[in-house]
Amino acid sequence: MAHPAQPLQxxxxxxxxxxxxxTAAQAAQRLLDDGPNLLPGSAPKTTxxxxxxxxxxxxxxxxxxxxxxxxALGDRAEALFLLSFVLVVIGITLVQERRTQRALESLRELxxxxxxxxxxxxxxxxxxxxxxLGDLLVLHEGDRVAADARLLEGELDVDESLLTGESxxxxxxxxxxxxxxxxxxxxxxxxxxxxRGVALAEVTATGARTAVGRIGADLAATVEPxxxxxxxxxxxxxxxxxxxxxxxxxxxxxxxxxxxxxILDSLLSGIALAMAILPEEIPVILTVFLALGAWRISKRQxxxxxxxxxxxxxAITVLAVDKTGTLTQNRMAVVEVSTVKDVFPPxxxxxxxxxxxxxxxxxxxxxxGDPFDPMEKAIQAFGHRWLAGTxxxxxxxxxxxxxxxxxxxxxxxxxxxxxxxxxxxxxxKGAPEAVxxxxxxxxxxxxxxxxxxxxxxxxxxxxxxxxxxxxxQGSNAEAASGSWxxxxxxxxxxxxxxxxLADPPRPDVPAALAECRQAGVRVIMLTGDHPVTARAIAQGxxxxxxxxxxxxxxxxxxxxxxxxxxxHHVDICARLRPEHKLRLVHLxxxxxxxxAMTGDGVNDAAALKAADVGIAMGERGTDVAREAAALVLLDxxxxxxxxxxxxxxxxxxxxxxxxxxxxxxxxxxxALTLVPTLLHWxxxxxxxHIVLLELLIDPACSVVFEAEPEEDDLMxxxxxxxxxxxxxxxxxxxxxxxxAGIAALLLLGHAAMLSQGWSMVQARTVGFSALVxxxxxxxxxxxxxxxxxxxxxxxxxxxxxxxAIGIALLLTAMLGVNWLRELLGMAVPGVESVALVVALLVSxxxxxxxxRRVTVxxxxxx
Numbered sequence: 001m002a003h004p005a006q007p008l009q010x011x012x013x014x015x016x017x018x019x020x021x022x023t024a025a026q027a028a029q030r031l032l033d034d035g036p037n038l039l040p041g042s043a044p045k046t047t048x049x050x051x052x053x054x055x056x057x058x059x060x061x062x063x064x065x066x067x068x069x070x071x072a073l074g075d076r077a078e079a080l081f082l083l084s085f086v087l088v089v090i091g092i093t094l095v096q097e098r099r100t101q102r103a104l105e106s107l108r109e110l111x112x113x114x115x116x117x118x119x120x121x122x123x124x125x126x127x128x129x130x131x132x133l134g135d136l137l138v139l140h141e142g143d144r145v146a147a148d149a150r151l152l153e154g155e156l157d158v159d160e161s162l163l164t165g166e167s168x169x170x171x172x173x174x175x176x177x178x179x180x181x182x183x184x185x186x187x188x189x190x191x192x193x194x195x196r197g198v199a200l201a202e203v204t205a206t207g208a209r210t211a212v213g214r215i216g217a218d219l220a221a222t223v224e225p226x227x228x229x230x231x232x233x234x235x236x237x238x239x240x241x242x243x244x245x246x247x248x249x250x251x252x253x254x255x256x257x258x259x260x261x262x263i264l265d266s267l268l269s270g271i272a273l274a275m276a277i278l279p280e281e282i283p284v285i286l287t288v289f290l291a292l293g294a295w296r297i298s299k300r301q302x303x304x305x306x307x308x309x310x311x312x313x314x315a316i317t318v319l320a321v322d323k324t325g326t327l328t329q330n331r332m333a334v335v336e337v338s339t340v341k342d343v344f345p346p347x348x349x350x351x352x353x354x355x356x357x358x359x360x361x362x363x364x365x366x367x368x369g370d371p372f373d374p375m376e377k378a379i380q381a382f383g384h385r386w387l388a389g390t391x392x393x394x395x396x397x398x399x400x401x402x403x404x405x406x407x408x409x410x411x412x413x414x415x416x417x418x419x420x421x422x423x424x425x426x427x428x429k430g431a432p433e434a435v436x437x438x439x440x441x442x443x444x445x446x447x448x449x450x451x452x453x454x455x456x457x458x459x460x461x462x463x464x465x466x467x468x469x470x471x472x473q474g475s476n477a478e479a480a481s482g483s484w485x486x487x488x489x490x491x492x493x494x495x496x497x498x499x500x501l502a503d504p505p506r507p508d509v510p511a512a513l514a515e516c517r518q519a520g521v522r523v524i525m526l527t528g529d530h531p532v533t534a535r536a537i538a539q540g541x542x543x544x545x546x547x548x549x550x551x552x553x554x555x556x557x558x559x560x561x562x563x564x565x566x567x568h569h570v571d572i573c574a575r576l577r578p579e580h581k582l583r584l585v586h587l588x589x590x591x592x593x594x595x596a597m598t599g600d601g602v603n604d605a606a607a608l609k610a611a612d613v614g615i616a617m618g619e620r621g622t623d624v625a626r627e628a629a630a631l632v633l634l635d636x637x638x639x640x641x642x643x644x645x646x647x648x649x650x651x652x653x654x655x656x657x658x659x660x661x662x663x664x665x666x667x668x669x670x671a672l673t674l675v676p677t678l679l680h681w682x683x684x685x686x687x688x689h690i691v692l693l694e695l696l697i698d699p700a701c702s703v704v705f706e707a708e709p710e711e712d713d714l715m716x717x718x719x720x721x722x723x724x725x726x727x728x729x730x731x732x733x734x735x736x737x738x739x740a741g742i743a744a745l746l747l748l749g750h751a752a753m754l755s756q757g758w759s760m761v762q763a764r765t766v767g768f769s770a771l772v773x774x775x776x777x778x779x780x781x782x783x784x785x786x787x788x789x790x791x792x793x794x795x796x797x798x799x800x801x802x803x804a805i806g807i808a809l810l811l812t813a814m815l816g817v818n819w820l821r822e823l824l825g826m827a828v829p830g831v832e833s834v835a836l837v838v839a840l841l842v843s844x845x846x847x848x849x850x851x852r853r854v855t856v857x858x859x860x861x862x
Contacts, residue, residue, distance in 0.1 A: 021118035030132035154199030248274035309630035313648020323527035334382035361392035365427035426469035435465030460536020520718035658705035667739025
């Protein structure tokens with residue numbers, strides 16, 4: 001709803017009040033014709049769409065199919081467990097998606113500008129999405145421009161860093177030259193910020209037709225990189241599905257033909273083997289770990305827009321970082337003041353020498369008391385800190401006249417009343433060369449100032465000159481009429497010195513960069529700024545291993561192979577345009593790097609989407625960047641990126657541990673189902689036994705291993721290779737050998753018991769009890785591939801104790817509840833049975849210990 005604004009005639013450009021703007025009817029019709037002034041973005045997904053996405057993933061199709069098969073076979077417990085797990089994961093995904101959408105909507109609301117427009121001759125404050133083509137925008141210092149527009153009157157300085165990456169504001173004015181000049185210098189763009197001045201502008205484009213909107217629409221042409229784990233899991237699902245069918249069919253044939261069992265018993269043994277082979281835990285591991293991982297990361301102020309990014313976090317090898325607002329705080333600070341004789345760096349100082357008081361006093365007087373411009377804010381903050389309690393601070397002292405910054409004179413002067421009616425005090429600041437020119441300095445003095453400025457510029461500092469003066473009006477009549485000289489050159493100024501400013505690095509960046517280096521993650525700075533500025537920032541945050549820089553124009557002159565070679569020797573890429581950033585991301589990914597890119601501007605969006613992990617800034621970033629990114633830093637802290645990488649590595653580590661456990665635990669189940677057929681024994685494991693084992697295996701995978709804490713060396717090792725897989729030979733072979741040893745020991749024990757005259761029921765009781773307890777040993781053994789079972793602190797994962805209690809309760813129920821014991825074909829264990837179970841467990845531990853020593857030598861990286 002539009003609200004009348006307070007009259008701002010005194011602040012508006014001359015003549016703006018004569019323009020009446022659109023009528024309310026015209027604006028309503030254009031809003032209807034063109035649609036709201038909104039950027040293209042992702043529409044919130046419906047609940048049905050989210051559920052459809054979840055259940056159509058190959059891993060979930062396998063889970064649903066397995067549950068359906070068990071239900072058809074009458075194994076309702078396993079079927080209900082599997083199907084209920086689908087519902088749990090769908091619930092987690094729904095909560096995560098809704099939380100993501102709510103957070104993004106909140107960010108969008110925070111970033112949506114409101115606009116002051118002229119309609120029907122009145123100024124109205126309206127929502128940014130109600131701005132239409134032809135509206136007259138009244139732009140003031142601090143406004144975020146609501147739509148692309150062309151200046152009609154006035155002058156502005158505009159921060160276009162979200163579009164171009166340049167941190168220096170761009171001057172906008174109504175030129176008197178040709179049309180091309182008018183287009184270049186009189187255009188303001190949606191989402192940019194006015195840092196100085198007042199102007200009237202006519203809207204030329206809204207919504208998707210703005211410069212921001214066109215970049216957002218172009219994102220559709222950039223294909224998102226696929227998830228490596230998704231590809232691997234699909235291949236594994238196909239392979240295991242075919243294998244389970246073939247082996248189960250062979251089991252049925254062998255049981256019927258080789259062992260001479262009835263066909264019904266043979267079918268039961270085939271079904272039991274298929275159930276043993278089919279590892280429905282794999283989709284549970286992949287999906288639950290990534291979904292819960294995204295939730296854990298969100299608790300650290302990192303919003304996960306695409307869950308698959310969690311997988312890629314642990315493999316990142318290159319982090320391409322946008323300088324402005326990412327490595328720096330996107331605010332200016334005074335880092336040095338300098339007179340002709342001396343320099344005062346405030347860092348580490350307790351008091352500012354008296355020689356600098358006058359310089360800082362007039363720098364403050366030349367600056368509005370409540371400014372919007374970042375440099376002017378920094379000057380006021382500096383003065384109030386170092387001159388507090390002195391006579392040099394003049395809060396509330398208002399000028400009677402101002403000479404604004406212009407293209408002719410890159411300096412501004414504020415005129416204050418002094419003693420007497422005709423006496424005035426002058427405070428001036430601006431480009432050092434312009435201020436020096438106003439002071440009419442000798443050549444030697446100008447050369448000395450230029451030398452100082454060049455030295456500061458080489459350190460990436462922004463430098464302002466400061467001067468003061470006094471002026472007396474010629475007569476009382478001139479004073480009464482408010483007549484002022486036409487130009488600042490008509491005054492006599494005294495040069496006081498220089499004020500050097502910088503966009504300071506974020507305080508947490510150096511430590512975060514050091515941790516990245518320790519973790520083998522290379523950081524490259526991407527910026528639109530000058531190489532000198534970029535190099536100074538890089539040195540300030542500790543990004544100086546490769547101090548050389550490459551610029552966008554230099555990149556244009558190089559082919560891909562040469563550019564890639566050059567990138568091996570630089571950590572700074574400056575003067576970049578959007579297409580340069582996108583080319584770098586594609587080139588690094590094609591060379592085998594896993595690339596994460598941070599950014600907040602529209603210019604970063606295409607590269608954010610093309611990267612393996614795009615990371616957008618939530619507080620300062622644009623809607624386009626957030627829509628393109630896989631992750632959003634809600635508090636813009638660079639250290640959160642390192643935290644996200646740490647969490648990504650922990651999650652992938654735990655996926656590997658869980659899959660190793662799955663491979664290890666399924667081998668003895670398969671062996672105890674298949675071997676009795678080959679040896680003409682009675683079935684050792686029936687489908688119901690396998691169902692009960694799965695009821696232990698599933699929570700072990702989805703809860704116990706997911707909650708495992710990070711390893712001590714997590715951030716001291718290099719990133720895992722892009723081709724690394726939890727299903728690789730080096731991962732599953734040691735695990736399969738673990739299970740094979742346990743299977744061999746169980747089968748030998750079973751054979752020994754039968755040879756000693758034990759009944760099948762007694763032998764099954766010992767073997768199945770040892771296997772159930774062996775599940776807990778395999779959980780402990782796979783928490784770390786190279787450490788002894790008992791070396792890990794079990795207190796760090798409370799779910800271990802809960803799992804142990806659950807196994808104890810299940811074993812007690814199986815052996816102590818009459819109907820369940822009879823259903824399972826087991827007996828009450830005697831002393832000999834208990835002793836044999838303990839002996840088997842000890843032999844399991846010995847085998848796991850011996851195998852661990854061998855596999856550490858054969859597979860040192862596992």
